[in-house]
Amino acid sequence: MLDINNLQASVEGKAILKGLDLHVKAGEVHAIMGPNGSGKSTLSQVLAGREAYSVDGGSVTWDGQDLLAMPIEERARAGLFLAFQYPVEIPGVSNAYFLKAAVNAVRKHRGLPEFDAMDFLTRVKAEMKAVGMKEEFLYRSVNEGFSGGEKKRNEVLQMALLEPRLAILDETDSGLDIDALKVVADGVNRLRSPDRALIVITHYQRLLDYIVPDKVHVLSQGRIVRSGGRELALELEEKGYGWIGDSGEVHHEPPASGATR
Amino acid sequence: MKTATPARQIDSFLEQEYSAGFETLLEADTLPKGLSEDVIRVISAKKGEPDFLLQWRLEAYRHWLTMTPPHWAAVSFPEIDFQDIVYYSAPKKKDGPKSLDDVDPELLKTFEKLGVPLHERARLAGVAVDAVFDSVSVATTFQKELGEHGIIFCSFSEAVKHHPELVRQYLGTVVPPSDNFYAALNSAVFSDGSFVFIPKGVKCPMELSTYFRINARDTGQFERTLIIAEEGASVSYLEGCTAPMRDENQLHAAVVELIALDDAKIKYSTVQNWYPGDKDGVGGIYNFVTKRGDCRGARSHISWTQVETGSAITWKYPSVILRGDDSVGDFHSVALSNHRQQADTGTKMIHMGRNTRSTILSKGISAGHGSNTFRGLVRIAPRAEGARNYTQCDSLLIGDQCAAHTFPTIEVRNPSAQVEHEATTSRIGEDQLFYAMQRGLTAEDAVSMIVNGFCREVFKELPMEFAVEAQKLLGVSLEGSIG
Numbered sequence: 159m160l161d162i163n164n165l166q167a168s169v170e171g172k173a174i175l176k177g178l179d180l181h182v183k184a185g186e187v188h189a190i191m192g193p194n195g196s197g198k199s200t201l202s203q204v205l206a207g208r209e210a211y212s213v214d215g216g217s218v219t220w221d222g223q224d225l226l227a228m229p230i231e232e233r234a235r236a237g238l239f240l241a242f243q244y245p246v247e248i249p250g251v252s253n254a255y256f257l258k259a260a261v262n263a264v265r266k267h268r269g270l271p272e273f274d275a276m277d278f279l280t281r282v283k284a285e286m287k288a289v290g291m292k293e294e295f296l297y298r299s300v301n302e303g304f305s306g307g308e309k310k311r312n313e314v315l316q317m318a319l320l321e322p323r324l325a326i327l328d329e330t331d332s333g334l335d336i337d338a339l340k341v342v343a344d345g346v347n348r349l350r351s352p353d354r355a356l357i358v359i360t361h362y363q364r365l366l367d368y369i370v371p372d373k374v375h376v377l378s379q380g381r382i383v384r385s386g387g388r389e390l391a392l393e394l395e396e397k398g399y400g401w402i403g404d405s406g407e408v409h410h411e412p413p414a415s416g417a418t419r
Numbered sequence: 420m421k422t423a424t425p426a427r428q429i430d431s432f433l434e435q436e437y438s439a440g441f442e443t444l445l446e447a448d449t450l451p452k453g454l455s456e457d458v459i460r461v462i463s464a465k466k467g468e469p470d471f472l473l474q475w476r477l478e479a480y481r482h483w484l485t486m487t488p489p490h491w492a493a494v495s496f497p498e499i500d501f502q503d504i505v506y507y508s509a510p511k512k513k514d515g516p517k518s519l520d521d522v523d524p525e526l527l528k529t530f531e532k533l534g535v536p537l538h539e540r541a542r543l544a545g546v547a548v549d550a551v552f553d554s555v556s557v558a559t560t561f562q563k564e565l566g567e568h569g570i571i572f573c574s575f576s577e578a579v580k581h582h583p584e585l586v587r588q589y590l591g592t593v594v595p596p597s598d599n600f601y602a603a604l605n606s607a608v609f610s611d612g613s614f615v616f617i618p619k620g621v622k623c624p625m626e627l628s629t630y631f632r633i634n635a636r637d638t639g640q641f642e643r644t645l646i647i648a649e650e651g652a653s654v655s656y657l658e659g660c661t662a663p664m665r666d667e668n669q670l671h672a673a674v675v676e677l678i679a680l681d682d683a684k685i686k687y688s689t690v691q692n693w694y695p696g697d698k699d700g701v702g703g704i705y706n707f708v709t710k711r712g713d714c715r716g717a718r719s720h721i722s723w724t725q726v727e728t729g730s731a732i733t734w735k736y737p738s739v740i741l742r743g744d745d746s747v748g749d750f751h752s753v754a755l756s757n758h759r760q761q762a763d764t765g766t767k768m769i770h771m772g773r774n775t776r777s778t779i780l781s782k783g784i785s786a787g788h789g790s791n792t793f794r795g796l797v798r799i800a801p802r803a804e805g806a807r808n809y810t811q812c813d814s815l816l817i818g819d820q821c822a823a824h825t826f827p828t829i830e831v832r833n834p835s836a837q838v839e840h841e842a843t844t845s846r847i848g849e850d851q852l853f854y855a856m857q858r859g860l861t862a863e864d865a866v867s868m869i870v871n872g873f874c875r876e877v878f879k880e881l882p883m884e885f886a887v888e889a890q891k892l893l894g895v896s897l898e899g900s901i902g
Contacts, residue, residue, distance in 0.1 A: 248855070250873045264859045
């Protein structure tokens with residue numbers, strides 16, 4: 159489904175991705191782990207099309223299409239979803255309005271009838287229940303004044319509503335307490351299906367206690383340096399990133415439970 | 420990467436064309452350029468005015484000659500040559516339209532194109548319209564229906580003819596001719612406008628609306644609006660404006676006076692879409708307007724709501740004099756300046772009565788090379804025991820070439836007064852656009868959504884039909900019925 163070949167990308171002239179290869183099949187869940195600064199977030203931003211990141215070489219093919227040639231919103235409409243590490247606040251725009259606009263943009267693209275207000279509310283309320291969000295969050299401005307955990311729940315809510323074909327979770331687990339972590343994991347697990355692929359980017363193994371990946375990759379200095387099964391994550395947990403040998407960076411302890419950033 | 424970047428898409432969004440920029444070709448009765456006592460006499464004679472009004476105009480003109488244009492606003496433009504302006508231009512016709520059948524079909528078409536149908540069949544539901552084209556009113560709808568309630572809604576010229584006593588009693592009592600340079604000029608040469616009188620105890624059963632259209636070349640539009648709400652009366656009044664696209668600047672110097680007696684309420688809403696000039700700042704309307712309301716009676720309430728998207732330069736401070744005890748003044752404003760537009764706008768709340776209250780809510784949006792200034796004055800007079808004001812000024816910047824300024828002045832001469840001021844400045848961030856686009860929205864929709872969210876508190880104050888128009892004007896789609 160997704161084929162990344164020799165991808166090279168830089169930000170502000172600084173090379174970050176230096177020949178990254180990754181192949182993801184439909185139905186699979188891949189975990190990408192790596193120390194800070196290894197290029198994890200750059201990978202997610204490049205796949206989503208952020209302009210501040212320039213692609214210097216390589217190719218990304220998604221369902222036979224040249225992903226890198228697609229505009230940001232076309233990627234989104236075609237089913238690429240990025241759960242943000244730091245969800246953005248949009249003052250004055252209600253969450254309900256934002257979600258409805260997004261869902262209908264995607265539905266329209268897929269040739270489905272757009273939701274009217276009633277259909278949408280029924281749908282969104284059911285999904286909110288599943289992620290443990292109170293209804294009041296519909297009527298608050300997008301992410302404004304949300305706690306770290308609430309923002310991440312809101313990301314998972316959007317992911318569920320938009321029914322992506324390829325979802326990328328960029329350190330969605332960082333700074334979450336165990337309850338919120340379970341919500342994120344549950345959201346991912348509910349989305350698993352034979353025609354979807356998920357890429358879970360994480361610094362810590364603990365999310366993988368709840369989301370069992372088909373493959374685990376270790377990213378270091380802009381390349382995938384090791385790939386394996388779930389056991390690779392456990393090995394990393396045990397030995398730290400220093401063990402992968404070439405980065406010199408060490409594994410930091412996870413933040414205390416409940417901490418937010 | 421070949422993706423369309425948010426920044427580039429914002430640019431194209433901001434460069435949307437002005438859609439009301441067409442010109443109507445009509446035979447017009449136009450005076451030569453220039454201003455003198457003779458010109459004023461001709462205007463007055465053409466309108467068959469009583470002598471008191473001619474004398475009033477001449478006095479204003481003589482005072483104007485002693486004045487100089489104000490330079491304190493944060494706007495810059497070449498000196499205006501006041502002898503290079505046409506002060507009177509009217510579509511040629513017989514003795515003034517008796518009914519819509521007498522109105523030139525070209526004119527009706529013009530207003531239809533602008534979305535202001537004047538035909539019986541197509542009239543805006545529940546809105547009475549006075550359509551002003553260049554210097555004269557071409558039609559006022561629903562007059563008969565309103566007359567049954569004792570309401571007078573007509574062009575200013577008709578009011579002078581049929582209700583001279585009311586005009587004489589109230590004209591210039593809120594904005595005296597000597598008030599400022601442009602008000603003096605307007606008093607000397609005003610040619611038409613709207614007149615509204617709501618008698619004691621009457622709640623006006625429909626929205627009243629005036630649509631101003633500048634068409635003729637080199638013509639200034641100097642209209643005069645006078646709205647009087649007697650004891651316990653209430654009215655909601657809307658004003659819309661457009662002009663053709665032209666390379667030269669045109670002057671629009673209007674005066675609006677509102678008078679609210681005891682327990683009366685006047686709600687005045689404006690959607691101003693004068694031609695703003697092109698993206699390099701060539702052409703456009705200079706909108707130098709004096710708008711003031713007088714809460715003359717106890718418990719009276721005057722509310723200004725404005726959405727200012729047009730004009731090359733806007734210089735406008737709709738104000739309220741809170742004379743009556745317990746009277747209330749509101750000012751809700753959205754001002755957008757894009758390309759080379761300059762807006763210096765705000766309000767004055769003059770608290771004179773006891774327990775008077777005022778609210779100022781200003782939303783300034785600057786884009787392109789636009790400059791947006793909020794200028795406000797809150798004055799609490801010594802006898803205004805218990806007066807309260809709340810001011811909120813928010814600025815939104817789109818791009819990095821624009822400017823936003825806030826100049827609030829607060830003068831408190833009574834220790835019991837409570838005055839609050841809040842101000843914020845924010846920018847539509849690349850991160851916000853990226854976030855919205857990653858969810859499937861186009862950059863255009865994302866900007867619209869953010870701008871619309873920013874303006875929501877003000878749009879809420881507009882009557883429904885205008886709220887829709889205002890949102891369209893800002894290039895925004897209507898926020899759904901939820902949220």
